[in-house]
Amino acid sequence: MNKKKAIVLVSGGLDSATCLAIAKAQNYECYAISFEYGQRSRSELQAAKEIVAAARIVEHKIFSLQMGELGSSALTDVHIKVPEEESEGIPVTYVPARNTVFLSYALAWTEVLKGEAIFMGLNARDYSGYPDCRPEYVAAFQQLINLATKRSVEGGIIKLETPLIDLNKSEIIKIGLRLGVNYGNTVSCYQADESGRACGRCDSCRFRHKGFVDAGVDDPTRYQL
Amino acid sequence: MNKKKAIVLVSGGLDSATCLAIAKAQNYECYAISFEYGQRSRSELQAAKEIVAAARIVEHKIFSLQMGELGSSALTDVHIKVPEEESEGIPVTYVPARNTVFLSYALAWTEVLKGEAIFMGLNARDYSGYPDCRPEYVAAFQQLINLATKRSVEGGIIKLETPLIDLNKSEIIKIGLRLGVNYGNTVSCYQADESGRACGRCDSCRFRHKGFVDAGVDDPTRYQL
Numbered sequence: 001m002n003k004k005k006a007i008v009l010v011s012g013g014l015d016s017a018t019c020l021a022i023a024k025a026q027n028y029e030c031y032a033i034s035f036e037y038g039q040r041s042r043s044e045l046q047a048a049k050e051i052v053a054a055a056r057i058v059e060h061k062i063f064s065l066q067m068g069e070l071g072s073s074a075l076t077d078v079h080i081k082v083p084e085e086e087s088e089g090i091p092v093t094y095v096p097a098r099n100t101v102f103l104s105y106a107l108a109w110t111e112v113l114k115g116e117a118i119f120m121g122l123n124a125r126d127y128s129g130y131p132d133c134r135p136e137y138v139a140a141f142q143q144l145i146n147l148a149t150k151r152s153v154e155g156g157i158i159k160l161e162t163p164l165i166d167l168n169k170s171e172i173i174k175i176g177l178r179l180g181v182n183y184g185n186t187v188s189c190y191q192a193d194e195s196g197r198a199c200g201r202c203d204s205c206r207f208r209h210k211g212f213v214d215a216g217v218d219d220p221t222r223y224q225l
Numbered sequence: 226m227n228k229k230k231a232i233v234l235v236s237g238g239l240d241s242a243t244c245l246a247i248a249k250a251q252n253y254e255c256y257a258i259s260f261e262y263g264q265r266s267r268s269e270l271q272a273a274k275e276i277v278a279a280a281r282i283v284e285h286k287i288f289s290l291q292m293g294e295l296g297s298s299a300l301t302d303v304h305i306k307v308p309e310e311e312s313e314g315i316p317v318t319y320v321p322a323r324n325t326v327f328l329s330y331a332l333a334w335t336e337v338l339k340g341e342a343i344f345m346g347l348n349a350r351d352y353s354g355y356p357d358c359r360p361e362y363v364a365a366f367q368q369l370i371n372l373a374t375k376r377s378v379e380g381g382i383i384k385l386e387t388p389l390i391d392l393n394k395s396e397i398i399k400i401g402l403r404l405g406v407n408y409g410n411t412v413s414c415y416q417a418d419e420s421g422r423a424c425g426r427c428d429s430c431r432f433r434h435k436g437f438v439d440a441g442v443d444d445p446t447r448y449q450l
Contacts, residue, residue: 063291070337090375097333100373104329108322112295131378140372144365148325150315153356 003029005115006161007106010034010060012047013188014208015121015164018176020055022163023119025179030057031113033106037098038068043196047187054182063105070096082190084201090129091203093190099132103141103160110158111151118145122162123172138162169211177217184220197224228254230340231386232331235259235285237272238413239433240346240389243397245280246404247388248344255282256338258331262323263293268421272412279407288330295321307415309426315354316428318415324357328366328385335383336374343370347387348397363387394436402442409445422449 006028010016023030032055034048045062052060080092099122106118122133131137142160146152164172176183188208189198198205200223212219231253235241248255257280259273270287277285305317324347331343347358356362367385371377389397401408413433414423423430425448437444 066288067333070334090378094375096336096375097329097373100329100332100369101326104322104325107325108292109295111321131375132373134372137369137372140365140369144325144362144369147359147362147365148322148357150319150321150356153315 003027004117005029005031005110005113006117006119007031007033007110007113007115008057008119009102009106009121010048010052011121012044012051012186013121013204014169014176014183014186014211015123015172016048017051017121017181017183017186018172018179019119019121019164020051020057021176021179021181023117023161024055024057028117028119030055030119031109031115032057032060033102033109034060034062035065035102035105036062037065037095037101041187041190041192043192043194044187047185047196050185054185061109065101067095067098067101082199082202084199090131093203094130097132099130099137100141107145107149107158111149114151114156116157117159117161119161119163121164123164123167123169125166125168135162135165138165168214169207170214173211173215173217177215182220183212184222188221193224195222197222199224228252229342230254230256230335230338231342231344232256232258232335232338232340233282233344234327234331234346235273235277236346237269237276237411238346238429239394239401239408239411239436240348240397241273242276242346242406242408242411243401243404244344244346244389245276245282246401246406248342248386249280249282250404253342253344255280255344256334256340257282257285258327258334259285259287260290260327260330261287262290262320262326266412266415266417268417268419269412272410272421275410279410286334290326292320292323292326307424307427309424315356318428319355322357324355324362325366332370332374332383336376339376339381341382342384342386344386344388346389348389348392348394350391350393360387360390363390393439394432395439398436398440398442402440407445408437409447413446418449420447422447424448425450 032052190202415427
């Protein structure tokens with residue numbers, strides 16, 4: 001019998017690496033998708049390639065978007081500083097409609113492949129408060145999937161799987177370590193340098209480091225300092 | 226007082242040209258968005274540029290997608306023949322998740338511009354039965370918008386406007402002619418030649434020609450035959 005196919009969004013960070021390991025452990029035939037969207041941290045994409053190579057899955061597609069030219073986020077516009085302290089509200093690292101664009105590409109590829117699931121490492125606990133990481137957003141995208149595609153109209157099911165959504169970072173790390181994820185290969189920092197070393201100060205670095213501490217394991221992150 | 230901003234999806238076809246005229250008539254400051262997605266008919270994009278230039282609006286962005294490499298549609302894969310007779314079910318010209326990808330880009334740009342509306346010339350009457358043209362799809366995308374963006378979470382409203390959704394082609398044409406649309410500039414054919422001349426046989430050509438006949442006006446389409 002053919003295995004069921006899943007598309008997994010792989011950013012190069014800790015969450016998506018764990019998510020890929022979970023999809024594999026659930027016995028899906030996995031296809032990875034990543035995006036070059038003008039992100040400031042290019043080493044993130046290099047990390048995605050290494051994570052996917054190590055996972056030995058069927059295929060990895062990297063789509064180049066032109067979202068960077070829209071500007072308006074600290075992640076894609078070098079003129080906006082990445083904050084290094086906690087802030088109120090949705091931070092400037094929010095990229096307009098980013099997850100919606102990512103998921104729409106994933107949906108297109110899933111339909112072409114006749115896949116049954118899209119895995120995304122969204123997390124609504126140790127995160128920065130982005131609107132497109134919340135469970136209600138996931139539910140709305142699932143509803144869209146059910147109406148948008150020829151495959152769904154003809155009775156096929158494409159499920160948006162977000163297995164990390166309710167977990168905190170230390171829980172995610174413990175699951176990943178059990179599944180053999182090498183977190184030394186992952187880059188979470190919003191402003192990692194070219195060789196993937198983390199700043200240790202941005203939101204994403206702080207959540208990540210606390211996760212390793214809370215999980216009681218060594219932090220394998222390579223830091224700039 | 227500043228005018229409200231709207232993003233209008235302009236494909237180069239009859240519906241989107243009419244939709245742009247409607248958005249302008251509603252006194253929006255309009256920004257046009259088009260996509261190079263590997264479509265077989267490249268003259269469509271040329272038509273989009275001419276339509277936008279004639280409308281004299283603020284800006285026209287054309288995004289290059291890599292959807293063509295996914296294949297699986299007669300519109301993007303030259304190995305699949307464009308049907309020239311009516312068929313049952315969703316035809317092979319359906320492009321997987323195309324409107325979802327288009328709308329996600331439009332949403333990103335709308336948020337950056339602080340726009341209040343996205344106009345799209347979707348039509349659920351004289352169309353080919355694509356799932357992502359139906360009113361329930363539009364409602365699901367609106368729900369996604371309401372949850373996906375920083376702007377909506379902070380109380381701003383972005384409305385997905387589909388003024389043509391319930392109209393038939395002849396009604397659309399009558400509105401457009403009243404608003405001064407030059408339909409001779411538009412290309413609807415799924416397999417127009419390089420200079421934009423239509424085949425006269427595909428679904429899109431048939432719906433279009435019948436629209437002009439029903440509206441009782443001359444069909445300005447340039448045909449290959």
